[in-house]
Amino acid sequence: MCKFIGIEDLAANALIELLDASAPMRKVTFRQLIDYGNVVIKILNDESLSAVAIYSKDRTESLIRNYSDFFDVNFDEETISLCEGKTAEDLRIHFRSMLTIDWLLAFRNKLALKVLGIK
């Protein structure tokens, strides 16, 4: 069964890990998200969990419309930042709680975290 992963799912899970890291970061670049997404998708597909990343201007519009209190998209700097006042716990409740264990492990896989610069 195929799961569709949107940019908001990638951004949220990447930022959770970046915030929990030893040197917390509140920003992730588009490049990092693409690479992170590619690794996560590969891990899931290797586990026979069919997954597809959906990047589209409609999805971005949806991210901006539905989650503008969480994310700030800077098209010039090509980054997505966590808005002031929001925490990793907020991201967990809103974006991570939908993940079953296999999916969560993929988002937290060492190879995926390496792409984000987390050791």
Place this chain on the structure above:
Amino acid sequence: MKRIKDPIYGYIEIDDDAVKIIDTASFQRLRNIVQTSYVSLYPASHHNRFIHSLGVYHLGKKAIRTLLRSFKCKPYGFTDDELNKYVRLFEFACLLHDVGHAPFSHTGENFYFQANSNLKELLCDCVKDKAFEETVFAKNSIVKQAAAHEMMSAIVAINTFPRIFRNKKDKEFFARCITGYLYNSVDKKYKILDCIIQLLNSSIIDMDRLDYVIRDAQTIGFNNVAIDIERLISGICIIERDNNILLGYDKSALSVIENVIFAHDSEKKWIQNHPTILYEHNILQHGMRCINRDYSKLFTYQALTQEGIAVEIKRELDGTIVNDNRHIALVADNDITYIMKYDYSDDLLIGEYFSREKRRHPIWKSEAEYRALFDSDLGEEKLALLESSFSSLEKFIEDLHVFPCPIINNETLALVEQQEKEFKEKEKLGLISDKDSKLVSNHLKWIRLLQNIANENGIPFNFVIVTANKFQSGFIKPDLDKLYIDFPNLGLSRPIKKVSTILTASKDREQFFYLFCYAKEGVKLNRVKIADMIKAELFTTD
């Protein structure tokens, strides 16, 4: 030249080259792709992508001819031959902009990404232009990627109608028109081409949106706003400011632009967000997920062609795995409903598509009822928590079952309890944090509450959650800053946001949810009591 009668535009004139395209199997397929998912609520809304494509072609021809008036004063470096070429390609793009649409339009669209994992590569292989490839694979493509149906339409059109194109630059422009990928060049000629592209593909107003807003309203019978198409199109102009060249509209078109946004807002708010329509969409998506799992290649590019493709089928039937092969070509809505009817007749959710008698009903019947039940009693924080909890739960249970099953019942409860055990095991191994581990407990809390609600109200413990986007007006779209209105009598132009006195919607929570359940004869649901039970759960301490 042919003339086709149309209820909106009177007559649509189609030149001979376009007639040859329309007569092909690839274009005729669009007669079997519904334009909207509204038929469950508005039985008359049976219009399809075929007539919509003709409508966009008609509007596109008018729009480009208006824009060409600007070139009489200033050629912008184009020769007459060049202009004619781009006009012709633009008109074909309008006609073919939806030729690759998935069955049931946007419901099936995301399956294109799964079935064609290299959709962007396929697109670039058709166009074979380096500049286009750089645009498609740019870093910002993660946020500005074309929709799946746009990419597939460009692929189908370029491969099926090669005679339209003389060279790869023709294909590039055509593909950019359909996908909305702009040149974003400093060269003035390319800025003009970007203006032409935006006539068909823009985030605020374009000929595609104009046709479907008007056509949807008319077929539904929801004509609440008058849209003066002639006034709007005659206002199209090119604006030069700050060394930039932009597509804009004359001040005379401002009222019509506002009306288009109002009309689209109405459609989003009262129709797209209606629980009946959302539920049917949910059933169809479930059906397509089942089909996509068992029918490999059904959503591939090849399945859209006249040649078609052999599709392998692997599914469970009465406890055994059945292997079969079918040849599918020009896949359309009727193929999906055929497969759903005959291959998934024992799936309860799919069964609801064919019989209303068996269908679940929403406990609250509109966003307004939802707000009446929940908004006033809960603070912003608790409301956000409630909405997030149900939205997450809806997505969490989708992945639990071996086969897709978005239903909350005893089986789901057992699976979530199993997940809780697995989370705790992984936490002990240090693979996940305790914070992540606790998230599942929240799902169990809500599932057990729903079980309790079912028991107290004498209805089956069998619920479906459907998350819906809360209404947000098109008037607060950030891209409105980029839509310019020209005041030639004042010698200036301004973004529409600065000159329109429209009210903007207040910033509010973005998503809410519907809860569907089976009705039981003789049982009248106490909706207020159910809402009170849900609200009370938010204030219980763990």
